[in-house]
Amino acid sequence: MLSLEDNILHVYRGMKLENEEFERLKENQGKLISPNGYLSASRNKPMAVHFATKPTNRSNIVCVLFQIQCDIKEID
DSSP, X not given: OEETTTTEEEEEXXXXXXXXXXXXXXXXXXXXXXXXXXXXXXXXXXXXHHHHTOOOSOSSEEEEEEEEEEEGGGOO
């Protein structure tokens, strides 16, 4: 979604993380994170939730939904 008042674009990324990685992210909430590869995201929140909640047989996994706010005023 795009909030025209403040020029903020909201996109979502749904994924599964191992418990250890999830705990590291929680400790760094609100700080800059740097993924090792390309990070895809969608403006479609239900689709991102679908990817996060797909069944898995692994027991040490947490379903995560990232909400990413993009300040489009900063785009050249």
